[in-house]
Amino acid sequence: MLDIRRIREDYEEVSQLLQLRGLNYDLKKIIDLDDQRKEILSVSEGLRHEQKVKSKEIPELKKQGKDASHIIEEMSKLSQKVKDMTSDVSEIEDKIYELLLEIPNTPDLSTPKGDSDEDNILIKTEGEPTTFDFDIKAHWDLGEDLDIIDFERAGKIAGARFSVMKNLGARLERSVLNFMLDLHTENHGYNEVIPPFMVNRDAMIGTGQLPKFENDMFHVPSKDMFLIPTAEVPLTNLYGGEILDEDMLPIYHTAYTPCFRKEAGSAGRDTRGLIRQHQFNKVELVKFSKPEDSEKELESLLLNAEEVLKQLKLPYRVVQLCGGDLGFSSAKTYDIEVWMPSYDDYLEISSCSNFRDYQARRANLRYRRADDNNVDYLHTLNGSGLAVGRTVAAIMENYQNADGSITVPEVLQPYMGGKKIIK
């Protein structure tokens, strides 16, 4: 969440940055409440002080065998007043907190204005869209024809937007995620984690999914827990409430997890194939960095994610998201989009974001600086490295052959038991 002091002191700047998102937020109300809070607080703290000093007289009097009832009576009134004011203060604090939770992060200055992906800025393009000298198939047709994906039976046991991977399809999925994890741990310096796939409410608030987007999440009522929509949630909250030493930073984590999303509001979109599922696999990259380093950490994170596509020799491009497309908690996001032949277009396969101190404030992630021993919020970043299901789909489509078979990308062949082709 935003620092309330920053909202007060840089009111104009914060408002203008938020306008890049194309929506208006009522910051004045927060400031008004904060004014109220301060006013009541200073009075109640004065009374509290009086209460503490005076109540010391009671045991003194009692020790001397004197009657203390008049002081006790007086204290009783004072105590009630303090209690009332304290609860007023905490009521206002709760309100402020609730309002702050609803305000998204301020976009980076470089963020283009705009309200759809058409306003995103093209950063770079790698490779050319794949060309074919035959009629191509979409990955869902390839999958069924090769008997490596079964959508119908998935519907039977779970419903729409689920899939069953089988045979070499299951093997391919596993190969892809192992390849990604190996690349990031062995070449890019990430430490592997297997986190819980369900988290509590606090964790979901910490990264910004709650309270605003509860409808998009799968909820387990009996435990009031949520199926994770991304490994970002458990990983980013890993050090919640802690104060890390500066020499621990930066911390790089990578994790494979399934991700669960209701995809509410996307009815009718991408209904076929692996693109938009209620459950999909993803390898996530998460970084904790010092504030002054987060900008360059985002660039290297992006390169780490790109490297997967480079090694798989899949054509892609990178865009910077405009204000309207930017995620709630993010200050700056690059999307990597892979060439998807059946779409005849690029499709998002990774989102790499710098959240700066926004999530750190929510999740209470801090570190102690070595030079002056002061405590400060650290910065969090994350990116998909990559979405596994979409990567599998992209491989299937880009590597398809005229006879309906699929060539296995070279770097995956060791993971596929040496197999060079799926047919």
Next chain:
RNA sequence: GGAAAAGUACUCAAGCGGCUGAAGAAGCGCCCUUGGAAAGGGUGUAGACCAUUCACGUGGUGCGAGGGUUCAAAUCCCUCCUUUUCCGCCA
């Protein structure tokens, strides 16, 4: 899921409702001793957050979390969380 015990500062640990805005130990800082170190002696030592102040400072909060009782809570009551042990179930 059932039963029991426990959660106090970086760590260990004491704590009869007011003398605990938290004993003691260890650790760490500084000083003495020493040629230098160790040992020994002395001495200092919550962290974080909030308010206020130009600042030194002052005030508030804090004993797993949140409520409650009381003039007053680490201490009494309730709920929850975590850890350990035992039982049950289970990959």
